[in-house]
Every structure is written in C-alpha cells, then in structure tokens.
Amino acid sequence: MLRSVKGLKDILPQHASQWQHIETVARTLASQYGFSEIRIPIFEFTELYARSIGGTTDIVEKEMYTFLDRDGSSLTLRPEGTAGVARAVLEHKLLDSPSTRKLFYLGPMFRHERPQAGRYRQFHQFGVEAFGTDDPLIDVEVITLLWNFFSSLCLKDLSLNINSIGTQEDREGYIQKLREFLSPTLTVLCENCQRRYSTNTLRILDCKVPSCQETTQDVPVLIDYLSDTSKIHFEAVLDGLTSLQIPYSINHRLVRGLDYYSRTTFEITSPHLGAQSTIGAGGRYDGLLQVLHGPPTPAIGFAVGLERVSLLLAEDQTQKKSPLFFLAGFGDIGKPIAFKLLYELRQSGIRADTDHKARTLKALLRSADKLSAEYSIILGDDEAQSGNVIMRNMHTKAQEIVALNELIQRIHKGC
RNA sequence: GUGGGUGUAGCUCAGCUGGUUAGAGCGCCGGAUUGUGGUUCCGGAGGUCGCGGGUUCGAAACCCGUCACUCACCCCA
Structure with missing residues (x-):
C-alpha cells in the first residue's frame, strides 16, 4: 500500500x-x-x-x-x-x-x-x-x-x-560571564552541554538533565546584564x-x-x-x-x-449545519425522478444528499440515519406514478404525502 | 542522527511455557419486516498474523535481519 x-x-x-x-x-x-x-x-x-x-x-x-x-x-x-x-x-x-x-x-x-x-x-x-x-x-x-x-x-x-x-551586545557580555562561571564545572555537565559551551552557551540554561540544572542553579542571571x-x-x-x-x-x-x-x-x-x-x-x-x-x-x-x-482542543467542535434532506429514491421509475429532485433541492439552496450504493428502501433509510438526515424524501415507483413523495421526519417518524411539484415550496415554508 | 516500545480483520485488541480449522467487541453487508432507519435477534463477508530468513516434526508466538508506526533525546511551534 x-x-x-x-x-x-x-x-x-x-x-x-x-x-x-x-x-x-x-x-x-x-x-x-x-x-x-x-x-x-x-x-x-x-x-x-x-x-x-x-x-x-x-x-x-x-x-x-x-x-x-x-x-x-x-x-x-x-x-x-x-x-x-x-x-x-x-x-x-x-x-x-x-x-x-x-x-x-x-x-x-x-x-x-x-x-x-x-x-x-x-x-x-x-x-x-x-x-x-x-x-x-x-x-x-x-x-x-x-x-x-x-x-x-x-x-x-x-x-x-x-x-x-x-x-546582541548585552548578550555578549553575559555569555562571557556565563562561560567564566561554568568553566570550572565543565566536566560535570552532560555531553550536550559540553558541546553547547562553545557553540550555544545560552542553551545550557534550559538543559533538561537534572545534574546540569543543579550545576547551573546559581548561574548569573541574564537580566542583570542588560x-x-x-x-x-x-x-x-x-x-x-x-x-x-x-x-x-x-x-x-x-x-x-x-x-x-x-x-x-x-x-x-x-x-x-x-x-x-x-x-x-x-x-x-x-x-x-x-x-x-x-x-x-x-x-x-x-x-x-x-x-x-x-x-x-476537545473533540467534536462540530458547528451547526442546515438540516439535511435525504433522497430515498428506488425502483426503475422512482430513482431517476428522485435524482432529478435531488438536483432541484440543491439548486434551491437546500442541503440534500442520497446514497447511490443503497438499493432497497431499508438500506436507504439506514444511510439517511448514518448521515443524520432530518428528513427522508421517499420516492418509489408508486409515488412516482401518482406524482407524490413521502416526507418522513427522521426524529418523530411522522410521514406526510406531498405533491412532487410542491415539495421545494413546502420545505422552504418550514417543515 | 541516537535510544526505547509496538506491528494479528476496516477500528480497538485477545491469543497461556511453540501444538492442529487464528478469536472477541465495535464497524460493514444481509435477513427477521414482499417498500420504512436508529433498538433487538439471526446470519454473512472480511486476515500473505508488517516483510525476509533461521531454529523446530510443528512458529502469530523463539532467534536474526529489515521496514513501518510510536514515544523520548537533540531541536523547536
């Protein structure tokens, strides 16, 4: 992989x-x-x-x-x-x-x-x-x-x-003092600090090794040399x-x-x-x-x-999104009409989705649930033939038959 | 660059001192419900046990090597 x-x-x-x-x-x-x-x-x-x-x-x-x-x-x-x-x-x-x-x-x-x-x-x-x-x-x-x-x-x-x-000038003076202070203890310092002594003397100050911290306890303070x-x-x-x-x-x-x-x-x-x-x-x-x-x-x-x-940061800082409408279209006649309806919902500014992998109504509703949809729009062959859809509230399970050509208006009016 | 820890299913992990068909939970798919989700019950799919070599009648397990991930050092945000 x-x-x-x-x-x-x-x-x-x-x-x-x-x-x-x-x-x-x-x-x-x-x-x-x-x-x-x-x-x-x-x-x-x-x-x-x-x-x-x-x-x-x-x-x-x-x-x-x-x-x-x-x-x-x-x-x-x-x-x-x-x-x-x-x-x-x-x-x-x-x-x-x-x-x-x-x-x-x-x-x-x-x-x-x-x-x-x-x-x-x-x-x-x-x-x-x-x-x-x-x-x-x-x-x-x-x-x-x-x-x-x-x-x-x-x-x-x-x-x-x-x-x-x-x-820069303040520091030069201080580093000199620091070296003078540290030079007798040089052999006690850790390997890193021995190297730092010549290359990056200031860094010895924040060495994590306990023995180094001890040796540098009474080191001159930088602020006094400003x-x-x-x-x-x-x-x-x-x-x-x-x-x-x-x-x-x-x-x-x-x-x-x-x-x-x-x-x-x-x-x-x-x-x-x-x-x-x-x-x-x-x-x-x-x-x-x-x-x-x-x-x-x-x-x-x-x-x-x-x-x-x-x-x-605490997990789950998810911000609120607008309600999701899930298109549950199935059957030879229902699915293509639902697909077109999906496009129209999106065009009108509604957040809408479907799951092309789900074939049966059961699988479609399961996907709607996984996507946390507020409503599912059920559109099978029966509804297609009568020109309606079933609008299902996923929280209350309440269903309502709505005419296909009035759906968008209905959603915008508030459900 | 140096040192420690860990690699088993999509994820989290179990697998006793080597022993036969490698397990669980979660997730996924399906059924119970001929067109109704989340709960429940039932079933199913999914694994070169990181990779290569060695020891052994036999290795996920032991040894060596290697790679990856991870934590720490160094340094930095």
Missing part, C-alpha cells in the same frame, strides 16, 4: 471542522487587533532562511527541505514564517504605511525532524509580525493577542513565560501585561533558539502535550530586517503550532 510521507499527516473529515474553527478564531482575533493577512510562498531562496534564522542553528544545518531549481538555484520549503514575511515587507515596501506594518499569516511549514507527539515534518502555524516600533506596548499587544487566541479556544492550564535576552534601555523596555512590557491582568512568570532560562531574536522573548506552554509543550512562542527581532539589507527596523512577532493546539 502506498502511504503518506513520513511525518506528514492527513487532516481527515472528522477533524476538518475543528481546523476551520481554529483558523476562524485566528483570523477574527488578528483582525480585531489590527493585523492584516499576508499570504506568502511556501518556498524561497535558501539564502533567505540561512541568513535570517542563523547558519549554525539546527533548522538550517539539518532540518530544511532544500532542493535545486532547474536553473541550479537553491530553494527551500519554508521552515518558519517570519523570514518570508520580512522579505515580503521589504520587497513591497510595506513599512511605509501603518495599515501594512502589522501582518498575520496562516499555513504549512516544513522541517525534516524525527516525528514525535505534537511534531510533524509538515505542520501549520498561525503567526503575527508587527514592524516598525520598539514601543514596549506593541510587545504587550502581541503577547496579549497570543494569550487571547488560546483563551478564545478555551485552552486550559496554560502558562506564559517571559524573559529578555537583551541586545543595558539600561533593554531593562527599561522589559519592565515596561511587564507593567503592560500586569495592567491588562495577563498572568505571566519571568523565566530567566527562557532563551529562544533562532539567531534573530533580541530583547523580549516569550512562550506559552501546556502541561498536557508530552515533551513538546510549547504551543506558541515568539519575541522581538530588531536586527532581522537589517540582516536582509533593509533599513534598521524593530519588530516583534509570535508563531503558534496549530497541530499542538488541535491536540489540546
């Missing part, structure tokens, strides 16, 4: 309405907060991601779906949304108008990782990006939108973690969240993995997801547009993993 590609998942009919619901909430809320939708391509020149995400990150080093175009240029399926949006913003000069500085997107991303609970090779993200200001209140706006997105979906037991990783501007900014963000009563906890060990992050970083986690507990995360990326040869432009955004959201 032919199967789907490893790590890719079908969204089957029974879950489609749940996805529609998630997407509707995302669009509605983003729009309420003044964000406009942007739809960008799902692949770009590889260079875009290599430059913005950072050449030494895992995403770029080993997780990208990269392929050569026919002219030899290297293309990559988007592993995340921010880089593409930033590129589009520069390419179309969207920074000039306040109406296009706040953008949101919704769509699939691709990363070649080993699949696991809440992690797929094609996954979907909802994300927002706000360009052009480093006013701490925009940070608050973005975080609030993220928080309210989850509240609107009625997700429980979430926690918002927040930190500031400062500017410049005054960074510190004031961070405090203003926290004040803003407090004034809106958004519950947060400061997590000194929260460091984001992508190179472009600076200052404010945050993530929202759920305890019900196994190892992949982060359902939404983001931060400020004030340096990114310059890296892409744009003007110096502060910016902040977040991304939400929609598969993870979907896992947390």
Whole structure:
C-alpha cells in the first residue's frame, strides 16, 4: 500500500471542522487587533532562511527541505514564517504605511525532524509580525493577542513565560560571564552541554538533565546584564501585561533558539502535550530586517503550532449545519425522478444528499440515519406514478404525502 | 542522527511455557419486516498474523535481519 510521507499527516473529515474553527478564531482575533493577512510562498531562496534564522542553528544545518531549481538555484520549503514575511515587507515596501506594518499569516511549514507527539515534518502555524516600533506596548499587544487566541479556544492550564535576552551586545557580555562561571564545572555537565559551551552557551540554561540544572542553579542571571534601555523596555512590557491582568512568570532560562531574536522573548506552554509543550512562542527581532539589507527596523512577532493546539482542543467542535434532506429514491421509475429532485433541492439552496450504493428502501433509510438526515424524501415507483413523495421526519417518524411539484415550496415554508 | 516500545480483520485488541480449522467487541453487508432507519435477534463477508530468513516434526508466538508506526533525546511551534 502506498502511504503518506513520513511525518506528514492527513487532516481527515472528522477533524476538518475543528481546523476551520481554529483558523476562524485566528483570523477574527488578528483582525480585531489590527493585523492584516499576508499570504506568502511556501518556498524561497535558501539564502533567505540561512541568513535570517542563523547558519549554525539546527533548522538550517539539518532540518530544511532544500532542493535545486532547474536553473541550479537553491530553494527551500519554508521552515518558519517570519523570514518570508520580512522579505515580503521589504520587497513591497510595506513599512511605509501603518495599515501594512502589522501582518498575520496562516499555513504549512516544513522541517525534516524525527516525528514525535505534537511534531510533524509538515505542520501549520498561525503567526503575527508587527514592524516598525520598539514601543514596549506593541510587545504587550502581541503577547496579549497570543494569550487571547488560546483563551478564545478555551485552552486550559496554560502558562506564559517571559524573559529578555537583551541586545546582541548585552548578550555578549553575559555569555562571557556565563562561560567564566561554568568553566570550572565543565566536566560535570552532560555531553550536550559540553558541546553547547562553545557553540550555544545560552542553551545550557534550559538543559533538561537534572545534574546540569543543579550545576547551573546559581548561574548569573541574564537580566542583570542588560543595558539600561533593554531593562527599561522589559519592565515596561511587564507593567503592560500586569495592567491588562495577563498572568505571566519571568523565566530567566527562557532563551529562544533562532539567531534573530533580541530583547523580549516569550512562550506559552501546556502541561498536557508530552515533551513538546510549547504551543506558541515568539519575541522581538530588531536586527532581522537589517540582516536582509533593509533599513534598521524593530519588530516583534509570535508563531503558534496549530497541530499542538488541535491536540489540546476537545473533540467534536462540530458547528451547526442546515438540516439535511435525504433522497430515498428506488425502483426503475422512482430513482431517476428522485435524482432529478435531488438536483432541484440543491439548486434551491437546500442541503440534500442520497446514497447511490443503497438499493432497497431499508438500506436507504439506514444511510439517511448514518448521515443524520432530518428528513427522508421517499420516492418509489408508486409515488412516482401518482406524482407524490413521502416526507418522513427522521426524529418523530411522522410521514406526510406531498405533491412532487410542491415539495421545494413546502420545505422552504418550514417543515 | 541516537535510544526505547509496538506491528494479528476496516477500528480497538485477545491469543497461556511453540501444538492442529487464528478469536472477541465495535464497524460493514444481509435477513427477521414482499417498500420504512436508529433498538433487538439471526446470519454473512472480511486476515500473505508488517516483510525476509533461521531454529523446530510443528512458529502469530523463539532467534536474526529489515521496514513501518510510536514515544523520548537533540531541536523547536
């Protein structure tokens, strides 16, 4: 049997309405907060991601779906949304108008990782990006939108973690201190952390190995090494969240993995997801547009993993549909007339269906039941000959003979 | 890329230390009702026991390999 590609998942009919619901909430809320939708391509020149995400990150080093175009240029399926949006913003000069500085997107991303609970090779993200200001209140706006997105979906037991990783310069000073602190304990750290010491020192902070957490317990705190501007900014963000009563906890060990992050970083986690507990995360990326040869432009955004959201959502989010009329047509004369009637019902805006596989009236009604039809329209040879149909209420079992040519009118009048 | 767990019917699973025609529940189809669903009763269809090799008189079961799924590490949403 032919199967789907490893790590890719079908969204089957029974879950489609749940996805529609998630997407509707995302669009509605983003729009309420003044964000406009942007739809960008799902692949770009590889260079875009290599430059913005950072050449030494895992995403770029080993997780990208990269392929050569026919002219030899290297293309990559988007592993995340921010880089593409930033590129589009520069390419179309969207920074000039306040109406296009706040953008949101919704769509699939691709990363070649080993699949696991809440992690797929094609996954979907909802994300927002706000360009052009480093006013701490925009940070608050973005975080609030993220928080309210989850509240609107009625997700429980979430926690918002927040930190500031400062500017590039702030960080350099801190990393030096961190290395000094850790160097005598280097041999006690786990293998991963020994490697991180030189390549990605900050990551040692959120190592899961208990012995590492113990050794790094009294490590210097990043916030103490922030410049005054960074510190004031961070405090203003926290004040803003407090004034809106958004519950947060400061997590000194929260460091984001992508190179472009600076200052404010945050993530929202759920305890019900196994190892992949982060359902939404983001931060400020004030340096990114310059890296892409744009003007110096502060910016902040977040991304939400929609598969993870979907896992947390209660089943059966089915929205109400209009009543279904089931055409039970049978017999040589009845079936073709019923088929024509089916078409006419649909033309007049009525939700109607039949089951061509069912031959007998019994089988037809059984199908009507499986489809949860409100009414069955019974049309056999007898009815065909007299120009009538039997309209059966599937809940009350009440039946009524209706003239064929009056049926649609009758339905529209209400049953 | 590394490690653990699991592969038996469409789905969820049972199958004792190897033993003869491989089972259940749900679902599906049909009958009881010559043209009336959901409940009930009766019947039926559906399986290369993931795949390949080995041990054995005999393998779904034991061994080796392989593939798939899954969880975790790494990393991330």
